[in-house]
Amino acid sequence: MAFNKWSKPALDWFKKNNWRPQMFQLETWDACYNGYSGLVCAPTGTGKTYALLMSFLLKANNKEEGLQLIWITPIRALAKEIELSAQRAIQGLGLSWQVGIRTGDTAQNIRKQQLKNIPQLLITTPESLQLLITNAAYPQIFAHLKGVIVDEWHELVGSKRGVQMQLALSLLLRPGSKVSVWGISATIGNLEEAADVLLGEYILPDNRKLIKANIEKKIIVHTLIPDKVDSYPWAGHLGIRMADKLIPLLLSGQSTLIFTNTRAQCEIWYRHLLELLPSLAGELAMHHGSMSREIRDWVENALYQGTLKVVVCTSSLDLGVDFRPVDTIIQVGSPKGIARFLQRAGRSGHQPGGVSQIYFLPTHALEMLEGAALREAISENRMEARMPPVRCFDVLVQYMITRALGVGFKPDEVFEEIKKTFAFNSISKEEWSWVLAFIRYGGNSLQAYPEYAKVEVRNGIWLVTDKLIAKRHRLQIGTIVSDPVMQVKYVKGGFLGSIEEWFISSLKPGEVFWFAGQALILVRIKDMTVQVRKSKEQKGKIPSWQGGRLPLSSELGAHLRNQIYSLHKEELTQAPEIQALKPLLEIQKKNAAIPRENEFLMEYFSSKEGYHLTCYPFEGRLVHEAIGSLIAWRLSKLKPQSFSIAMNDYGIEWLSDTPIEIDTSQLKLLFSVENLFQHLRESLNSIALASRRFRDIASISGLLFKGYPGNHKKDKHLQASGSLFFNVFQNYEPDNLLLLQAYEEALSYQMEENRLFEALKRIEKQTILWKNCNKATPFAFPIMVDRLREKLSSEKLEDRIKKMTLLLEK
């Protein structure tokens, strides 16, 4: 297979560069040459780009005109690197293909040029590809297309961007097309499913290949262990206390990335390190998603050049170009998932045969267990699955308008296309009619609404003819919805980044806050811009950003439970983390118990605050939030009582002002899956949860208009908040599919219903180990101090209002 004649030019070129083609590259060349589509699973930095690119180039004979190959990258920053690799290969094979980049950063004149003289290879993003479909010339543009390559498919498959990609593919792979599709993915738990999502029904099973690179990258996990576990805090989330442990690592390494979980934590760590190691000034930087593109580019470039010694960052550096000089990775606090931890570990050790070293810095004592759990998970090669969203009508509505913008569409044809996608495979005729009525009449078609005219129908072709509507739609294409933010700029100019509105509104002019590693004085707020000056002040507020707190993944949770169960087996407790935790575990054992595999621990104790009940499913915050409300509701059915519920990724605590009395025989019933969803609906404020989801849905489906860039005031009369829309739909169109989607998303994302169900089923099989304790145990303590406290209330609105206080606006 490997030494076919056609692959000779590639082999020669590899040889000239002193590279050896890897098995998976040869396999991919072969499959692709023979017209297959598929998915290639290979870690970053292993030559996956050439695995796919080469296949298409080998088929080229230099006479091709027009667009041949589309390379989709979810990250704009990667486009340049791919362009360079592609140009090198094209030259190496003696071809004269043109390569073009078309992303949100591409200048208008270059875009125009591209349309006139389209390159053979176009590197673009899912959003820019959609924009291309709004062009009336798209049928000609795509006429000669041979292949679509979707890079980093694991990043897309679990999101609405992935749905958007599927819809674009359903158009490019219409019946009769000869386009083949390839995805590139990192290792994820559901690789086969990811391939199904990408290839839909437009690629038949016989024409697919799943190719896995057999490359093991060595990863070593070190947990940084506090000198005295007894005095290390039982709870907390910053980990600053252990910062001095990092000093030798930071000084000896060539270049270090410190990953934090939130942007606020990133700001705090940056400041702290600067104080701790003033000698690093100039070689220490920070990087997070709210800092301006310009500053981030500068940091990335400096990392690439090797001029920075330490960068404190967030998930903003999870992806992107490889920084070869980076040799040390530090993860502060729980990485929440195995794949994410590995991804971060993989940011170091890029030299061939290099070993990735990652140091895990726990932010509280019990978190040390995660170090051991991660090591176990990595050795067993367990990875989280990325659940593909389905039936996202918001994305479909957006796509239909996109299609109506170009040359227009015929509904029957499009229906056949989209039914072949994974996301809309189950769409019914009725739902489809609803979508059509929604874009044509702005609602149920039974009523005629003369004023609504987004899409017109001419000779059976659905078209958008209104130029303003078209313009607004083009601006809004995309599925990433951001929070309302304000831009932070120096008075004299210079853009620093953006901060959420609510944080800024808590500041007065003259107040100092820290942002992007600078102390800044708020001068004034003008037209959604926060004007600031540098300050010499050492103290200042640190902004926090809402959202983005990921729950612990269910795989990591399972490994954590394993660690706890294994504490009973002498021979397995050799892990350094567990050795270090011994004093704490002794206290846990003495005050309550350490559960075995068939046991589910519940602790009950009283304090000045009231009566506490705790349990530890290790299923992550969201599932715990749902279980918390569910059990509180079920308890209050047995005896009227109100609870305050707290949770973290490990467990749940119920607090009541009166004793919690429950018969041991009833304990099991509390966790029963019987009537689960009915009880959930009654116990949780599902309306509030759905309303939260609806904001994104309204934005994606074009109900919300965020305004033209840099032109905030003029279009005020077309702006309304997501919650206003939600209320109106709730009252006047309760069967609106977008509204129903919000409820469904609340169930599947906000409560992670499948995971919840599995967790309860597992608990049902266990024996409940009830322990009356004197005081909070090491397991319970971190939950009690956790700030996310939800109250389950069955009180009337009037009584609630009486107990609340007016928030004074400053």
Added chain:
Amino acid sequence: MITCDLIVADTLLTLDARKVIFWREKHSLFIADLHLGKITHFRKSGMAIPAAAATINLDILESLFIDYEPRKCYFLGDLFHSATNHEWFEFQHLCLKYSEIDFYLIAGNHDLQLLKYLNNKEDKWLKKIDQLELYPFLLTHEPEDFSVAGKQQNGNVELYRLSGHIHPKIKLVGKGKQHLSMPCFYFSKKQGILPSFGQFTGGYFIKVKEGDQIFGVMDHCIHPISLPK
């Protein structure tokens, strides 16, 4: 409670959870910020709000005419949201049906511009004025602190001002990260501000001072809000 009586400027006013004030003694109804045509305007721009929401404003309005049988009805500005559309004609149709009521529009800037589009003959039934002294009240569109300097002269400082324009809202916080926000009636020593009547309108979180009285509106009820000490 659905209504709530309140003494303002030695006068008894009834606050109604439909976000209006009724002055029983003078059989007068005060309504602020109806924003007629907003929903249709959104829909015309291709944003699919349920069209049925446009008629609810008028349904509520009619229920008020029936319940209170007012003789006078004062719209405190921002009656229109944007260029006229069929919502206006339906509104006119409703008002003409209740010919025993005198309708006044305390016009905001916005209204005046839009009124030009209307056929003058047809809208004689609606009297348009800048501001109105109605002892002990002064009716204006904009509240005192928010009015554009020099634009409105307050003829009589003794009068208690009633207005709309800002769509007042409040935010309540409670234990366990609870929070609620709702539109409200706001009364200070010098002036009162009505919540926006329109169903599809946002709001502005007001600053509350000592001595102010706040009445939140939520779930078809009026909720007197006690101020923190």
